[in-house]
Amino acid sequence: MSAPSIARVAVDIPLPHLDRLFDYAIPPAMAAQAVPGVRVRVRFAGRQRDGFIVQVTDRTEVEGRLASLSKVTSSEPVLVDAQVRLVRAVADHYAGTFADVVRLAVPPRHAATEAADQREWPRPDVERMPGGGLLAHPSGEAFLARLARGEPVRGAWQVTPRFWADDDGVDDWTRGLVQATVAVLRSGHGVIIVVPDARDIARMRDALAAVIGLGAIAELHSELGTAARYRNYLAVRRGQARVVIGTRPAVYAPMVDLGLVCLWDDGDDLHSDPHAPYPHARDVAALRVTGEPSALLLAHHGRTAEVQAWVNRGWLGDIGLQTAERRHRSAAVRVAGDSDIALERDPLARSARLPAAAFETIRTGLTQGPVLVQVPRAGYLPVLACQTCRTPVRCPVCHGPVTARRATPGRQLDCTWCGRIIADWRCPVCGGSELRAPVVGSQRTSEELGRAFPGIRVQESSGDRVLDGVGDQPALVVATPGAEPAASHGYAAAVLLDADRLLDRPDLRAGEEALRRWLNAVSLVRPGASGGTVCVVGPAEARAVQALVRLDPAGHADRELQDRGEAGFPPAVRFVTVEGSARALGELVDLMDDVPDADRLGPVELPHPPKVGQEEPLWRLALRAPLPRGPELVRAVKNAVSVRSARKLDGAVRVRVDPVRL
Missing domain, CATH: 3.40.50.300 (P-loop containing nucleotide triphosphate hydrolases)
Structure with missing residues (x-):
């Protein structure tokens, strides 16, 4: 039997119609180094390309003489068989290509590190098993x-x-x-x-x-x-x-x-x-x-x-x-204005941004240690609207959202899309010039709390200024979700402001994401037995707020899953979105094979303006199918994209399978 002399190479080409292995002859001088998993250089379509040897064999289905490997870039196998199977499975699951996924799996080569001697890695100590x-x-x-x-x-x-x-x-x-x-x-x-x-x-x-x-x-x-x-x-x-x-x-x-x-x-x-x-x-x-x-x-x-x-x-x-x-072990969670008795004490508990219950939670917590105040948005006034007709403030040039970073003389506004400074804004609907802020950012909140609690240190953690941690002394920490620093002995209390803003976002996962962010904040607060308490300022009747009070995320997820099943959204169904020009989406639909029980939603035009160099607006097409038909739907989309790629049709399309954001 002859020695294996053919390498099957995954060439670094992300084109969908070339998503397969290619056979190359192994020159005798490279036989010892050309093993599965090594990086190689090959000639493909007249150019030198990088790739990985996936398999070495003595058979090929290619007729005629094979091209030879140009170079074994490194004799170090960096791609193992288990990774090859995983990369292929991920590419098929997400209608992608092997080349795209393997870039995510294998880090770039560093020749000096590869040639250097590896340090000796000590064996892990597994004698001790921690409690809890x-x-x-x-x-x-x-x-x-x-x-x-x-x-x-x-x-x-x-x-x-x-x-x-x-x-x-x-x-x-x-x-x-x-x-x-x-x-x-x-x-x-x-x-x-x-x-x-x-x-x-x-x-x-x-x-x-x-x-x-x-x-x-x-x-x-x-x-x-x-x-x-x-x-x-x-x-x-x-x-x-x-x-x-x-x-x-x-x-x-x-x-x-x-x-x-x-x-x-x-x-x-x-x-x-x-x-x-x-x-x-x-x-x-x-x-x-x-x-x-x-x-x-x-x-x-x-x-x-x-x-x-x-x-x-x-x-x-x-x-x-x-x-x-779980409730017994965690901090006590309550909602401002959650009962008739609470409303009698504070009639504005459901309308004020900082009701009396929130002030009392902060005041009591500061006697025992630091207090966390979570706000949904960073910045000063991240969202603005007309005071008279409530029309959102948009840039007159690109129609992007406008924000006020600080209260400055002359009320300077900045567009978050094109960066233009808007000095003299007037509402295009009613002609008014007065503004209101439906959403207040972390900077403005820090200012308000600093005035309300004089003598108390106020710290902000958001955006690029994330604190590593805080001590156990009384302080107010205003943070956005995900930027909350841990306190050395836990927070004495926490206030979750503007809960309705997180829940009102136009996103399929708004409730799920809000509850996750709130629970992560609760995990930083001392348990109820040690005086820890959390006050939520938001709609007490909202499902996510009730799940937070009960500390029952599993129950919330189960009801969320039922709702998505009735509405036809993931993960109850397989959902695929395709973005591109109207012409490209039309071609894709014509090329797709029919999938039984599949639905087509759209296409609809995306609201964002074209980017620089982009002549046509983007459109989005949504496709969904029952879970048993999901693999068939994904294959149909990928095959259609591959045909467009092979025919070199104009206009790129972006495919997302079960996207996180809808």
Whole structure:
């Protein structure tokens, strides 16, 4: 039998109609280096292209003489078989290409790091198992036992939102993930932990390092720099590092003998990749543990409808405390003006932005420590409207939203789209010149609270100015969602302002996202037994607000899932959106195969103006089908896009499968 002399190469070409492997002959001089997983250079369509060898074989279906590999860029295999299967599955699931996904999975090469000697990675210390976390739940204890036996168990952990600063066994997501990691390491397998951002990486790393040792942890995220990121990636691929912590690309890490994938807070939109084909780390993790049998742990304060759908189908086990016990362990949550008695005391409780209940919560909390005030928007006056007719203020040139960054003489306004300064605005509807601010930002809120509580330090955490943390002295911390700094001993109280603004957003996930952000804020407050309290300023009758008071995100997600099923939105159905010019969308529809039971919504013109160099406005076409028909719908869309690409038709289209934002 002849030695394998043909390389099947995944060429770095994102064109949909070329989404397949290409055969190249392996020159005898490259035979020793041309192995699966290495980077190569090949000639394709008259140009030199990068690629990866996916398979080496002695057979080909190509007639005639094959072109030869131009160069083996590196003899280091950086793409393993499990990754190849995962990348292919993700590309097919999201109607993308192998080339697009593999860019997300494999970091750029750093030749000096590749040639240098790797440091010795110490073995993780798995002798100590911390208390609390998952061990605080009977179902969590059983989950850990199955992990220790190496079983591919899957669970959704509903973490109780409570601040902890002691070792009495309270819930905390970092403790639970540390316990799961130790259990899996004891079984001889590797662990991947995926979190939304660098702050969560630091928190998870510190918690894990205190148990297994800092030197045994590899990090994979963009803030590391090219060399450090590639060094850690190679350590994982070579089997030296057994624990990986990172942001969404870490879910593709080439872990040897993978035993567990953990993902924290899947509802955070940072888990959704902004690059084509726009995969979500939660779904990539699910595809990975299905194709590479291993365990999965999704931990969260607020539950998404996608996770609830998996729980309802039995694909995920439910881990967590009963609702009553969860309320007992967390801060007490109340709504301003939630009863007739409260309205008798404060008739303006449902109309004032800072009702008496909110002031009382802040005043009482400041006697015990810092108080958190969460506001939906950063800036000063981020949204403006006409005082007379309530017409939103728009730029007279590009029609973009207008904001006032500070109260300045002459009332200078700035357009957030084109950056123009608007000095003399008049309403195009009624001709009025007076303005009102339906939404107040964090800067204005800080000013108002500073005047209301003289002598109290007021700190702001939002946008690019995110505080790392605060002490235990009385202070007011005004923060936007996701930018709340942790207090060293927990916040004595929290006030969640403008709850209706989060709920009124024109977004399918408005209620789900609002509840997630509120619960993450509640998790920073001391438990009720220690005096911790949370006051919500918003509509008491809203479903998300009631779920917050009950601390029942699972119940909210279940009802949300039912509503989406009735309305025909994901995850109850497979939903695909395609954006492009009207002509391009028309061509796509003509080229698509018929999918039984599929619906077509639109196309509709998008409200945003064309970008520079874009002559035609964008339109959006929505396609949906029942879940059993979902793969067929995605294939039909991808095939139609491939035909347009092969015919070199004008106009690009953007395809999103089950988009995060609708």
